[in-house]
Amino acid sequence: ETITVADLAAKLALKGGDVVKALFKMGVMATITQSVDHDTAALVTEELGHTVVRASENSAEDALLAHVEDSQSDRVTRPPVVTIMGHVDHGKTSLLDYIRRTKVATGEAGGITQHIGAYHVETPKGVISFLDTPGHAAFSQMRARGAKLTDIVVLVVAADDGVMPQTREAVQHAKAAKVPLIVAINKIDKSDADPLRVKNELLAEDVVAEDFGGDTQMVELSAKTGVGVDNLLDSILLQAEVLELKAVPSGRASGVVIESSLDKGRGPVATVLVQQGELKKGDYLVCGVQYGRVRALFDETGSQVEGAGPSIPVQVLGLSGVPDAGDDFVVVEDERLAKDVAQQRDAKRRESRLVAQAGNRMEDIMAQMGEGAAQQTLNLVVKADVQGSVQALRDALTSLSTDAIRINVIGGGVGGITESDATLAATSKATVIGFNVRADASARRVIEGNGVDLRYFSIIYDVIDQVKQVASGILGKEI
Ligand code: GDP
Numbered sequence: 395e396t397i398t399v400a401d402l403a404a405k406l407a408l409k410g411g412d413v414v415k416a417l418f419k420m421g422v423m424a425t426i427t428q429s430v431d432h433d434t435a436a437l438v439t440e441e442l443g444h445t446v447v448r449a450s451e452n453s454a455e456d457a458l459l460a461h462v463e464d465s466q467s468d469r470v471t472r473p474p475v476v477t478i479m480g481h482v483d484h485g486k487t488s489l490l491d492y493i494r495r496t497k498v499a500t501g502e503a504g505g506i507t508q509h510i511g512a513y514h515v516e517t518p519k520g521v522i523s524f525l526d527t528p529g530h531a532a533f534s535q536m537r538a539r540g541a542k543l544t545d546i547v548v549l550v551v552a553a554d555d556g557v558m559p560q561t562r563e564a565v566q567h568a569k570a571a572k573v574p575l576i577v578a579i580n581k582i583d584k585s586d587a588d589p590l591r592v593k594n595e596l597l598a599e600d601v602v603a604e605d606f607g608g609d610t611q612m613v614e615l616s617a618k619t620g621v622g623v624d625n626l627l628d629s630i631l632l633q634a635e636v637l638e639l640k641a642v643p644s645g646r647a648s649g650v651v652i653e654s655s656l657d658k659g660r661g662p663v664a665t666v667l668v669q670q671g672e673l674k675k676g677d678y679l680v681c682g683v684q685y686g687r688v689r690a691l692f693d694e695t696g697s698q699v700e701g702a703g704p705s706i707p708v709q710v711l712g713l714s715g716v717p718d719a720g721d722d723f724v725v726v727e728d729e730r731l732a733k734d735v736a737q738q739r740d741a742k743r744r745e746s747r748l749v750a751q752a753g754n755r756m757e758d759i760m761a762q763m764g765e766g767a768a769q770q771t772l773n774l775v776v777k778a779d780v781q782g783s784v785q786a787l788r789d790a791l792t793s794l795s796t797d798a799i800r801i802n803v804i805g806g807g808v809g810g811i812t813e814s815d816a817t818l819a820a821t822s823k824a825t826v827i828g829f830n831v832r833a834d835a836s837a838r839r840v841i842e843g844n845g846v847d848l849r850y851f852s853i854i855y856d857v858i859d860q861v862k863q864v865a866s867g868i869l870g871k872e873i
Pocket of ligand 1: 488489
């Protein structure tokens, strides 16, 4: 990539001779008609007191922004988006299931609700959307990627168990994100349920019930019998009113990817939550580093829909590849712009990944240089059926690292285990984890030929357990 001195001078609105002089001062001999390379041009531009803007880097993103602003109309009230958090076994899944089973409008007869990562319910008082992955891992993952999706956190606390470690963690996550909490005191059908104890214990976490003079709504309910669930929905809508949630209901849509996977028959599938505008069939969109044209939209009952507005989750078909959970999406005018932005982002992402990898290598060297007791490393390649699981596993497994052993997820992603995964594992002595996915024939050949350790799972806790065991085996003691 070069530019003639004359062209550069013209861009800078300077005389050619001035640029030649400046170049000369830098030790570069060039006449007006000769060309200089990109770096030299940038240097002399700065030398001459101008700022260097790489046109190609930002133009598409700028066009994208202008685009979105263009299409903004008046904002109206939108439904709240809710995440359910709480300690394990306190009833998060049961509550999500109960609400889905009893409140999701199944539309045409025989409609069955399915797990697409989120669902919305229509109550007499208003619409509410629930993110369908309980727990704060998913919540903080999204937040770490800069996606602010959740308006309200419902903290489930079992009335027979009280405040537990993950209850406290959930409170911390919600507070850090400045997202208001509603407490669902669950399992009140049990004989040893003690809601008052829960309220008392929450005081220590600075979560004060309204009847204690605080401002946190607390609802007693049972996810098993359903008693109190309607009160919870009312409380959510009340909180939403206070928050005055607004969005642009029409025009070009934008939002965030909640879940994604590669479907054998349908290709890349992404569940997105629309945050602004209306996403429609036939729209062109950029989605993370992917792009495409919306071929079909499905709601949580598996029915095709024509469009989806703010706070409504919808499954999108027609993308060029599988985006990451937490990626944003934006509808654009035409395929060209969608493709340009996606490709530029892809290039940038690769660049920053290379930097990150170089960083890792540095860390390796530093670790090896470290005194005496060398830290051991356990390398993993993690493949899973959906992006959410890949990320959850990556986070959970790397966080098992201790001073004695570092757990490194060196590769992986969505989809079956391929020959390339197996080769990566063989060359870096990694254990391959298949979560709800299998190895294909060529991968199996490499795995068998090289004695690669391959393990299949369908439960996250089992993965964590076994990785702990493998790590303990390497160290010769418990981690
Ligand atoms: P999670 O780990 O927080 O998602 O908890 P689950 O929803 O899996 O529930 C853990 C256990 O508690 C399961 O055996 C549920 O059947 C049970 N459970 C959940 N809610 C209730 C409830 O309201 N009453 C009773 N009696 N059991 C419940």
